[in-house]
Amino acid sequence: MRITQGTFSFLPDLTDAEIRAQIDYALAQGWAISVEFTDDPHPRNAYWEMWGNPMFDLKDAAGAMQEVAACRKAHAGIYVRVNAFDATRGFETTRLSFIVNRPKSEPGFRLARQEADGRNIRYTIESYAAQAPEGRRYE
């Protein structure tokens, strides 16, 4: 099951040229680029691991692309995303975020049902991949 989180996630994977164009767009808006990775694809897992510090004051996508390439190389088998942070007062938040690397196979989620008071059912989802310990999920 293909994870659809962030912008462009219903499209085919972006090529390097497309990623570069998106980063160039973000930089032209004055946003700061950062790279993050994780091996826990749960949709509520908002805080991924940071790959180095966010990159402020960049003018060209080359520097950010270098970090994207380095992170993909180090974490080839797991999820990597690029965030663009807008520091403008009133926004002060991520304006654009898209996945640039994903595992070869994504096993998807199990729907877990829990019987609660009376005959109520509580639903939750669990990633099949996340059942293995951290670091060994997409081997």
Added chain:
Amino acid sequence: MNTAAPEGIGESVDLRSLLADSHVNEVLDELDAELVGLKPVKARVREIAALLLVERARKQMGLAGGQPALHMSFTGNPGTGKTTVAMRMAQILHRLGYVRKGHLVAVTRDDLVGQYIGHTAPKTKEVLKKAMGGVLFIDEAYYLYRPENERDYGQEAIEILLQVMENQRDDLVVILAGYADRMQTFFRSNPGLSSRIAHHIEFPDYAADELEEIAQKMLGQMQYRLSPSGLAALREYIPRRMAQPHFANARSIRNALDRARLRQANRLFARKDQALTREELMTIEGEDLRASRVFA
């Protein structure tokens, strides 16, 4: 139908229209108009512009020459215009499509070298990332290398710099600047760096008449003018100042003018009971310059 040339590639290319398209002539003319003297520098800048333009024409004809390396070193005494030219260089390279963004990131040793082990590499890389798509200007580059301390982190910064200069030529242009004699020793102890720099440009000292022209231009920009006695004083001042130690070419002239403005203000203030005309507010008199310690 001609099948020899690939589609979209013509038989001839018009350099003049390429030149007009790039608007590089405007920058070059500005360089000529605003910077006094510096003949060898201007000549070299024109050569580089020509090379890039021809390279572009070749690309249109489908001839692959590879990106020429354009890392440079600017050597010259203080105040000879190294930073100003570097700024212009970034614009020119941008107009010619050699760098993508055309901004200038000016740094010194402090911005590249860290304070403890493991601090230097991330710091240098961050600066390099910021400079990508533009020009990285390293002022007083010889401070990067301190032979007296073999554990100095400067060497690490140089190595990272070398790697990027070699592998990411189309991402950024590095310009090293500094005083001639110290740059020579620096290059001698880092031959790898010297050989990766294609253009060694020397900035000559200004002659007295060039300095006078510079002074006039600076005053014009600040909306001042010299009275005849002021001009005479300036003509006398320049050779005297040149003979003194710590003479920093245009920078010394700028400082002298700033002090003259100070004295002019003081002079005008002393007779504050009278109304001042526009003329008086603009004019620097001989006495403003002659009060300098140079005439002592």
